[in-house]
Amino acid sequence: MDMVCPLCNGIQEIIDQCNICGSKMIDEGPLVNYLDDYSPYLSNDITQLVDGAPHDKCMHLFKCERCEKDKRIEIQRVRI
Numbered sequence: 036m037d038m039v040c041p042l043c044n045g046i047q048e049i050i051d052q053c054n055i056c057g058s059k060m061i062d063e064g065p066l067v068n069y070l071d072d073y074s075p076y077l078s079n080d081i082t083q084l085v086d087g088a089p090h091d092k093c094m095h096l097f098k099c100e101r102c103e104k105d106k107r108i109e110i111q112r113v114r115i
């Protein structure tokens with residue numbers, strides 16, 4: 036069994052509310068995608084540490100569709 040992020044794997048969708056303007060915040064993907072210092076060739080174990088999230092969490096970037104405010108949300112990995 037594997038611990039996977041339900042958002043990265045399309046199992047679940049999370050929509051948050053912007054605390055500035057109240058609009059929808061959309062998942063922009065895992066934060067590791069935005070850390071271009073790190074190559075995509077790193078193993079999964081290392082990339083999980085790169086975003087600063089604990090191993091059982093996947094850090095995602097959410098962006099407000101109206102005011103473009105972004106925030107990080109830790110997504111709990113689930114067992115599949």
Ligand SMILES: [Zn+2]
Nearest residue numbers: 040043065093
């Ligand atoms: Zn994820």
Ligand SMILES: [Zn+2]
Nearest residue numbers: 053056099102
């Ligand atoms: Zn907003």
